[in-house]
Each structure stands twice: as structure tokens, then as C-alpha cells.
Amino acid sequence: SRTRHSETVSQLQLLLSQQQSLATKWRNAHCEATKQFEESSTAMSQELNTLRKEHNVLTQKYQSVEKKLGSMSQKTKTLRENEKKMTKSLKLAESHIIKTAEELYSVVQNKNNLLRERTVMAKEIELLQTQLCDVPQYIPKLDLCQPEKDMMTS
Numbered sequence: 068s069r070t071r072h073s074e075t076v077s078q079l080q081l082l083l084s085q086q087q088s089l090a091t092k093w094r095n096a097h098c099e100a101t102k103q104f105e106e107s108s109t110a111m112s113q114e115l116n117t118l119r120k121e122h123n124v125l126t127q128k129y130q131s132v133e134k135k136l137g138s139m140s141q142k143t144k145t146l147r148e149n150e151k152k153m154t155k156s157l158k159l160a161e162s163h164i165i166k167t168a169e170e171l172y173s174v175v176q177n178k179n180n181l182l183r184e185r186t187v188m189a190k191e192i193e194l195l196q197t198q199l200c201d202v203p204q205y206i207p208k209l210d211l212c213q214p215e216k217d218m219m220t221s
Contacts, residue, residue, distance in 0.1 A: 072199065079195050086188045093181040100174035107167045111160065118156055125149050 129145050 075195050075199050079192060082188050082192050086185060089181050089185055093178060096174060096177055100171065104171060111163065114160060
């Protein structure tokens with residue numbers, strides 16, 4: 068009984084240690100995912116600002132060329148070039164957003180897996196605690212020296 072109790076306590080300690088380790092891993096993964104998301108968000112914001120500036124510069128150049136040349140063919144050519152650049156930039160930004168979303172999805176999947184493992188471990192701990200509570204705390208002594216009839220009358 069004492070051995071079983073010690074084994075159960077050891078199992079509980081091991082499960083608690085594993086659960087604490089999983090919790091630490093989850094926190095670290097969560098922090099890293101948040102950090103990566105913030106970095107990606109900052110990078111995308113900077114890229115968007117750069118694109119806006121480039122767009123404004125290109126618009127000003129376009130207006131200047133249109134005024135100076137007054138040629139519809141030159142205007143059309145410049146518009147097509149700008150459109151290609153914007154399409155390329157948008158495709159690049161789009162692929163970056165998709166990649167970030169996939170990475171975030173992976174982190175969320177890992178988090179969910181860790182939470183499932185944590186739940187299973189919590190149930191195992193609860194079962195072991197229940198088993199600990201079921202260990203008999205008191206076993207009554209029987210006085211084997213008394214004759215049977217005395218035991219019946221008492």
C-alpha cells in the first residue's frame with residue numbers, strides 16, 4: 068500500500084513536471100508567435116508606407132510628364148508601367164500575408180495540441196489523485212483473542 072502510494076505520488080510529480088514543461092513551451096511558442104506577428108505587421112506597415120510614397124512620387128512624375136509632353140501615348144505607357152509595378156508589389160504583399168497566416172495557423176495548431184495534451188494530463192492527475200484518496204487510511208484491528216460468543220454479545 069505504501070509502495071503503491073509512493074508510485075502514485077511519483078507519477079503525480081512526473082505529470083506535474085511534464086505539465087509545467089508543456090505550459091512553458093506553450094508560453095514560449097505563444098510569445099514567439101506574437102513577436103513574429105508584430106514584426107511581420109511592422110514590416111508590412113513599413114512596406115505599405117513605402118508603396119504609398121512610391122505611388123505618390125510616380126503620380127507626380129506622371130502628371131509632370133503629361134503636362135510636359137501632352138502626349139496620350141506617353142501617358143498610357145507610364146500608366147501601364149505603374150500598374151505592373153503595383154501588381155507585382157501587391158502580389159508580393161499578398162504572398163507575404165498568406166505566409167504569415169499559414170505560420171500563425173501552425174502556431175495556433177501547436178497551441179491547441181499543447182492544450183489538448185495539458186487537458187489529458189490534468190485528467191490523468193485527477194485520476195491519480197482519486198486513486199490516492201481511495202487508499203485505506205484506517206484498517207480496524209480485530210481482537211482475535213476474544214471467543215466468538217463474546218464478540219457476538221458485545
